[in-house]
Amino acid sequence: STLNAQNILDKKISITLNNASLINVLNYLQKNDGVKFIYSNNAIDVNQQVSVDAKNLSLKNVLDQVLKSNGITYEVLKDRIILSKMTELKAAADVKLTKQNSITSAEAISIPITGKVIDKNGQPVIGASILEKGTTNGTTTDVNGNFKLNVEGPASVLTIAYIGYNNQEVTVGNQTDIAITLVEDVKALNEVVVVGYGTQRKATVTGAISSVKASDLQDQQVTRIDDALKGRTAGVNVVQSSGAPGSAPSIRIRGITSINNSDPLYVIDGVIVDNGGIDNINPNDVESIDVLKDASAAIYGSRASNGVIIITTKKGKQGPPKISYNGYIGFQGPVNKPELANASQYAMLRNEAVTNDGGTAIFANPESLGVGTNWQDQIFSNNALIQNHNLSINGATDKANYYTSFGYLDQDGIVMPSISNYKKFTFTTNTSYKVKKWLTIGENFTYSYTRNKNSLNTNSVFGGPLSSALNLDPLTPTVVTDINGQPNAGIYTSNANNIVRDAQGNPYGISNYVSQEITNPLAYVKTQQGNYGYATNLLGSAFIEVEPVTGFKFRSQISAKQAYYGSKSFTPIYYLNSSTSNLSNTSLYLENDKNLSWNIDNTLTYTHSFGKNNVTALIGTSAQKESGSGLGGTFLGLPVNTFNESSPNYALPNANKIANGFDNQPYTLASYFGRVTYDYDQKFLFTGIIRRDGSSKFGSNNVYGTFPSAQVGYVMSREGWFPTHSFIDYFKIRGSYGIVGNEMSLAPFQYTATIGSGRNYVFGDDGLIVGYSPNAPSNPNLRWEETRTANIGFDATLLNNLTVTFDIYKKTTKGMLQTVQLPAYAGFSAQPSANIGDMENKGVELNLGYSNRIGEFNYNIGGNISYNHNEVTYLGDQINFFKVGSVQNANYEIGRTEVGHPVGAFYGFEELGVFHSQAEIDNYKSANGTVIQPNAKPGDFKWNDTDGDGKITDADRKFLGNPLPTFTYGINFSANYRNFDIKLFGQGVWGNKIYQAYRRLDIASANYPIAALDAWTPTNTTGNYPRLTDSDPNNNFKNPSNFYLQNGAYFRIKTLQLGYTLPGAWLKKADVQRARVFLSSNNLATITGYKGYDPEISGGIDMGIYPQARTFMVGLDVTL
Amino acid sequence: CKKSFLELTPQGEFLESNYYANPAQALTALVAAYDPLVTETGGLDGTYTDPLGPLNSASDDCFAGGGGSSDVPDWQAINNYTMTPAVGPQAGFWAINFQGVNRADVLLEKLPNVPGLSEDVLKRYTAEAHFLRAHYYFDLVRLFENVPLILNTLQISEVYQQPQAKPEEVYAQVEADLTAAIPDLPVTVAASENGRVTQGAAKALLGKVYLYEKKWALAASTLEEVNGTPGGTSTYGYKLLNNFGDIFSPTNKFNSESIFEIVHTGMQNYTWSNWNQFKSNVYVQMVGPRSFTGPIYYAGGYGFNPITPNLVAAMKGDPRYPYTIANIDSLTKATGTSYDESYQGTGYYIEKYAPKVKNIVTTGLTDLNWPNDYIEIRLADTYLMEAEALVQAGTNTGRAGDLLNAVRARVGLAAETPTLDNIYKERRLELATEGHRWFDLVRTGQAPAALAFKGFQAGKNEILPIPLTETLNGTQIKQNPGY
Known part of the structure; x- marks a missing residue:
């Protein structure tokens, strides 16, 4: 190190500055000559004026010139130069300072003390500042953490400070060698939380607010920002209901708040965007996501009851321009495919079903048919490409900051990628200028373009590749080379001009057994080629911020979102099977829609502290308007037969051009709001919020709604009596209560009496006249749904490193919108809406975070778990339940929303296993001795006679489970050692069920799941799968029952990532600040008992959802 | 602001x-x-x-029929008189x-x-x-x-x-x-307004209302204004058609016998997505034989309201039989074709509103675009109502006989004495399956006996x-x- 020190001091420097401040000199040396200085602001007055004039002199020479003459001494530690005050001079100064008071004290100075500053791991803290309290006497620690200082006497108090650690004070007493252990500042508490129209320090926040920071997100390869929330925070349940590229997940904050609409409100940089609005944000541009879960959401009033998700995008950071690239490329494949019967198994099972019904076997020799076609293998791609590239430039000076980024995503789907692909391009730029000390202006602009191919008709039993692959028989070949060898050769020859063929001109196989919407997926794909939807979004805002007097801040922001979206699709002439064909006309459909929403927000904030009282008051107004329209057209009979050739330019008869269009009903909102936050010594905390929302959707008796909330907090750990050296470092309890609204479920003009059309009549020969009449009486009382939300929780920091957040809440929703079932004699053509219906959500949330290091091994562990119980408590006097969910040809609905049960709970019969023998049927008797299922046969389900009436009727149905999880949880682990890092992130759910409806009930010849091989037969009397039968007299298959329900719990490793940061020495040569390469996998492993494509299903009914991909990626992060 | x-x-x-x-x-x-x-x-x-389905199902002219015992449960319930406040x-x-x-x-x-x-x-x-x-x-x-x-x-x-x-x-x-x-x-309306209410229609309805109220004299005098001279052309231009079968043809809408006609159209290309909008005649589709492969009738009917043996027997030998009852059973046997018998099927189906091949619309889905109208009040009906009122009032039995026998003469039947029984019998045969029978049985007190076999x-x-x-x-x- 001596050599190093010497090297630095020998460095040749040229510098000429007259009457510059010391800081400027130091910065100049630091910037131009790479010299680093460490000093304490308390010890060194960096604003003192100095002069220096050096031409090619050694650094030592320069420093001596600048520092020594100003009473500053220095030491070289490795590559740094530590500045401290010259003690001799200090002594002289102290004499001056103390002279007035006491002459003797001038002689009593200078007790020399030494000390060492270490962190909790015993590592020296280099460059910590040591200051004698109440004086300017101070120094800094050296490379070993040691310091020397002369202090006045035993009464002196030393203040030790270092960035990232809590300040510490030590009374000297009779110590001459003082050991000081600095405690790391708990970062989380200094973090800022965005609370809507402003921010608050986390330490004094009183609401239940979860935050996700860019640092948590940056290494997760998500294509949408809402996906990044999954498993990250307690109380926020993100369910990706489709693995189709670009598809939006459903987000529920603290359960389902309404039977109508439970989507949270999204706010991006103060701009309120609708549900689809966040599609257009590049996840890489996001600085933080804050989720208002409780009454703190009241600042957004009538739209807040489902919670508020506030997204803050990145802004330029202090420093020279920084250019960053990050990107990855990867391959995606399916994780799980359901097992289905192969050709010979299928033939055997079909024979079984037909003979059970008394028919004769269809297939003479099933064994000879081999395995046939595995349609599952046909529809999935094991190496679907995904690539994502992001480039950003940012920087800031004292006066301005700027941030610009470009993003590009191209993702193929894992199911039939030629019709499943998503592309997104985003561009964003924002700047702000501090024009005057009191004036700041700025703007933010985002452009995004998405193009989405998604013609798969997923989670539907009515066709599409997934449903077809589940139901199509394995006997049908993918491609037919020998038509005459097919049992249905006639179909091929009679439709020769219209059947779909592969590149070689061979027809794709057409099933001889399964028809309707179930078609050869390879042929289906050819009929959907090219079809896409698109969206262009422009999101812009500009603001002005004026601070005329310190403490008063006025801010005005105008924002707008303009969206253009539409689609293009082409239907060629095709024949897929007898019921799925288009033989008449080709058709081209084009649609272009647009949507504009804008808002203007004005806020005035006043911040003031007096004594230990700190007050921030906010008042504001907001106005918003939304409108939109669209136009679509169908062009029939184009003279071409492929998407690529199709165009509306072809001349067509007017009758072949059919237009349709719409105007969205406009919507306006005008609001006033205020918030007061007060704390006393950061110990007693209070927040009060009130918002008054006027909405064009509300009835004339309720034009304005008022939404108040109050929150209190108590930071117990700041009390004098709180033990200072216990394991609890910080402890805050808090509570909140408030009323928030939901107007999203309210359609415009529902409150007013409108005239409806379609009340037609015919006069004369075929002269139809369109009639108009009133729809429903007006309901001027119509208003928002209201949710009362109460929350109690605590935030704590334990053992320096462990943060705990715990919440318990209850949300009561009142006045959910429903259609009023007015008596029919009133004669209205439609029924009005009214606020009827209540619901309740109760839950508990726990968030834990722990970080520590062992030598150079740094690690973080975090976890969260939440429990929610949802219950419908009232649906009005007329209705006890709503039917929810249906499956083609099932005898009854699958679920019910009923008072006393969760929304959409599964409802049906309970099977108690199959009857293995006639004796079991005969012995299944009711209390009075009658045989309950006299018509059953061995192999049929034994149904639970729930009501005990001795018969199986629809009254025997009961609630069978909840489609919503009761527990959701997430864990994450990240660590780094030297240049290596690892991230592991997993999430899961527990307590829900999934209704699997893969097999078409109305197509007897649909393929069977592999479990059907265990069906009861006279030779397999121990089989536990019901006997196969097409007529199904016992309703084994047609009754919705627990037979179709499976446990939906799962735990999934969402992200596993290994990174390597290139050594600084290499990068320096290339003038690169940071470079990191990584290998990453999404959805690497899932632990679940669910036997289907994917247990992550929104709504709990699986009819062939698009499963999520397992992805392997390689990526690069570079910062210049 | x-x-x-x-x-x-x-x-x-x-x-x-x-x-x-x-x-x-x-x-x-x-x-x-x-x-x-x-x-x-x-x-x-x-x-x-459609009102005809339940009314015919309730009467002794038809059964509910359809594909099975749970096909359109409301019709089955009135057919069996098992209606409850919730079902029917x-x-x-x-x-x-x-x-x-x-x-x-x-x-x-x-x-x-x-x-x-x-x-x-x-x-x-x-x-x-x-x-x-x-x-x-x-x-x-x-x-x-x-x-x-x-x-x-x-x-x-x-x-x-x-x-x-x-x-x-x-x-x-x-x-x-x-x-x-x-x-x-208006006394008459322009062709383009056919189907709109006329003075004649209002008087006919008023006469019918009086009849139901048993205000015989008022009923008779009001209906007389509608009917005019029996067999002749009335003030409003009403006259019995010569050919009974022509009354119900969709190519012969708004004919001189039609007083109040409920208009339907076959020109609107309705599809299943227009549910709730149909102004075509779906009842026509409903009463066609199921999976029929023979001539004359549409192949895809739903098999509702098969004719009871009771009505078949009553109409035996009546000239109106072939225009009232479609004997699908013998038609298929004679032509070597087939059909699927309805639930409660008798082999006999409604002829007046039968889905006929010749009426199939030229565009659109056949099932949902039948053009047949339903003539709710026609001259033969008002003749017989007036006759009944006159007999009940005992005022002018001569005119009552003229009215009754004008209806009979039109189909070539001999004159009969205008007794109540004869008028009731004539009403049944003349107006079978047109939605009047059940009301007639109830208002004349015959329902308990006539409908006992259905559980009335x-x-x-x-x-x-x-x-x-x-x-x-x-x-x-x-x-x-x-x-």
Whole structure:
């Protein structure tokens, strides 16, 4: 190190500055000559004026010139130069300072003390500042953490400070060698939380607010920002209901708040965007996501009851321009495919079903048919490409900051990628200028373009590749080379001009057994080629911020979102099977829609502290308007037969051009709001919020709604009596209560009496006249749904490193919108809406975070778990339940929303296993001795006679489970050692069920799941799968029952990532600040008992959802 | 100042407060009042709601039929007289007719304030509204007896305050509405307005109402104005058609025998996505034989309302038999073709509204675009009603005989004495499956005997149960006795 020190001091420097401040000199040396200085602001007055004039002199020479003459001494530690005050001079100064008071004290100075500053791991803290309290006497620690200082006497108090650690004070007493252990500042508490129209320090926040920071997100390869929330925070349940590229997940904050609409409100940089609005944000541009879960959401009033998700995008950071690239490329494949019967198994099972019904076997020799076609293998791609590239430039000076980024995503789907692909391009730029000390202006602009191919008709039993692959028989070949060898050769020859063929001109196989919407997926794909939807979004805002007097801040922001979206699709002439064909006309459909929403927000904030009282008051107004329209057209009979050739330019008869269009009903909102936050010594905390929302959707008796909330907090750990050296470092309890609204479920003009059309009549020969009449009486009382939300929780920091957040809440929703079932004699053509219906959500949330290091091994562990119980408590006097969910040809609905049960709970019969023998049927008797299922046969389900009436009727149905999880949880682990890092992130759910409806009930010849091989037969009397039968007299298959329900719990490793940061020495040569390469996998492993494509299903009914991909990626992060 | 920012007007939708502002809008309101006359599907209870299906199912002319015992349960329930407040065709009848009442009430309230409406048009529309309200209330009082009498549109707050009126009050209102309508209705209408109410239609309906009220003399005198000289052409131009079979042909709409015709169209290309909009005649589709492969009839019928052996026997030898009953069984046997027998099938199907190949529309889905009209009041019916009234009144049995025998002579039958029994018998054969039989049986007291084989209970099944939802939730409505 001596050599190093010497090297630095020998460095040749040229510098000429007259009457510059010391800081400027130091910065100049630091910037131009790479010299680093460490000093304490308390010890060194960096604003003192100095002069220096050096031409090619050694650094030592320069420093001596600048520092020594100003009473500053220095030491070289490795590559740094530590500045401290010259003690001799200090002594002289102290004499001056103390002279007035006491002459003797001038002689009593200078007790020399030494000390060492270490962190909790015993590592020296280099460059910590040591200051004698109440004086300017101070120094800094050296490379070993040691310091020397002369202090006045035993009464002196030393203040030790270092960035990232809590300040510490030590009374000297009779110590001459003082050991000081600095405690790391708990970062989380200094973090800022965005609370809507402003921010608050986390330490004094009183609401239940979860935050996700860019640092948590940056290494997760998500294509949408809402996906990044999954498993990250307690109380926020993100369910990706489709693995189709670009598809939006459903987000529920603290359960389902309404039977109508439970989507949270999204706010991006103060701009309120609708549900689809966040599609257009590049996840890489996001600085933080804050989720208002409780009454703190009241600042957004009538739209807040489902919670508020506030997204803050990145802004330029202090420093020279920084250019960053990050990107990855990867391959995606399916994780799980359901097992289905192969050709010979299928033939055997079909024979079984037909003979059970008394028919004769269809297939003479099933064994000879081999395995046939595995349609599952046909529809999935094991190496679907995904690539994502992001480039950003940012920087800031004292006066301005700027941030610009470009993003590009191209993702193929894992199911039939030629019709499943998503592309997104985003561009964003924002700047702000501090024009005057009191004036700041700025703007933010985002452009995004998405193009989405998604013609798969997923989670539907009515066709599409997934449903077809589940139901199509394995006997049908993918491609037919020998038509005459097919049992249905006639179909091929009679439709020769219209059947779909592969590149070689061979027809794709057409099933001889399964028809309707179930078609050869390879042929289906050819009929959907090219079809896409698109969206262009422009999101812009500009603001002005004026601070005329310190403490008063006025801010005005105008924002707008303009969206253009539409689609293009082409239907060629095709024949897929007898019921799925288009033989008449080709058709081209084009649609272009647009949507504009804008808002203007004005806020005035006043911040003031007096004594230990700190007050921030906010008042504001907001106005918003939304409108939109669209136009679509169908062009029939184009003279071409492929998407690529199709165009509306072809001349067509007017009758072949059919237009349709719409105007969205406009919507306006005008609001006033205020918030007061007060704390006393950061110990007693209070927040009060009130918002008054006027909405064009509300009835004339309720034009304005008022939404108040109050929150209190108590930071117990700041009390004098709180033990200072216990394991609890910080402890805050808090509570909140408030009323928030939901107007999203309210359609415009529902409150007013409108005239409806379609009340037609015919006069004369075929002269139809369109009639108009009133729809429903007006309901001027119509208003928002209201949710009362109460929350109690605590935030704590334990053992320096462990943060705990715990919440318990209850949300009561009142006045959910429903259609009023007015008596029919009133004669209205439609029924009005009214606020009827209540619901309740109760839950508990726990968030834990722990970080520590062992030598150079740094690690973080975090976890969260939440429990929610949802219950419908009232649906009005007329209705006890709503039917929810249906499956083609099932005898009854699958679920019910009923008072006393969760929304959409599964409802049906309970099977108690199959009857293995006639004796079991005969012995299944009711209390009075009658045989309950006299018509059953061995192999049929034994149904639970729930009501005990001795018969199986629809009254025997009961609630069978909840489609919503009761527990959701997430864990994450990240660590780094030297240049290596690892991230592991997993999430899961527990307590829900999934209704699997893969097999078409109305197509007897649909393929069977592999479990059907265990069906009861006279030779397999121990089989536990019901006997196969097409007529199904016992309703084994047609009754919705627990037979179709499976446990939906799962735990999934969402992200596993290994990174390597290139050594600084290499990068320096290339003038690169940071470079990191990584290998990453999404959805690497899932632990679940669910036997289907994917247990992550929104709504709990699986009819062939698009499963999520397992992805392997390689990526690069570079910062210049 | 912000309030106006929040007051928006809907796009592409009229506010009730701004509507009824010109004669064109008044016409659309009138059309809306006619609309419930043809509520083929959807209705207010989302089911198939044509009135002929339940009325024929209830009578001794037809069974419910269909694909099985649970095919259209409302028809099966009235066929078996197992109706409960929750199950049966009453929900459709009740809701559609009250919807009609409401539309007529709207019209009567709005018309006087429509700017630019000429005096003549105002009078005519008002008269039509009165006729339509009477028509809807007549059905309601016949079917339910105890119904609330609502003569203006209700505010939500008034909805639950409506008591049931006495049946005689309802009848009085029906008479008053028709009496008010008659002078302002046109004697004839232009071809393009065929199907709109005429003076003759209103008088025919009023005569029918008097008949139901057993006001024989009034019934006879009112119907006489409609009928004119038996066999001749009346003041209103009504005359019996020479060929009985021509009455029901969709190529012979608005013929001289038609007094009030419920119009249907085959030109609207309805598809299954138009459920609730059909102004085609779905009943035609419903009564066709199932999976039929023979000639004449459409192959894809649904097999409802097969004819009872009782009616077949009654019509044996009658010249109207082949125009009333389609003997599908013998047709298929004779032509070596086949069909699937309906539930409760007899081999005999309705001929008057049968789906015939020659009536299949040229464009659109066949099942949903049958063009056949339903003639609700025709001259033979008013002849027989007048004859019955005359016999009951005992005033002019000579004219009664002329009326009866004009109907018989048209199909080549010999004259008979105008006794009540003969008139009743003639009504059955002349008007079979046209929706009158069940009402006739009930009002003449023959129902308990004639419908015993279907489970009809005297003193209960003369009227329908009131739909369950109407008696719950704090309404003033009491369930009909026995239900």
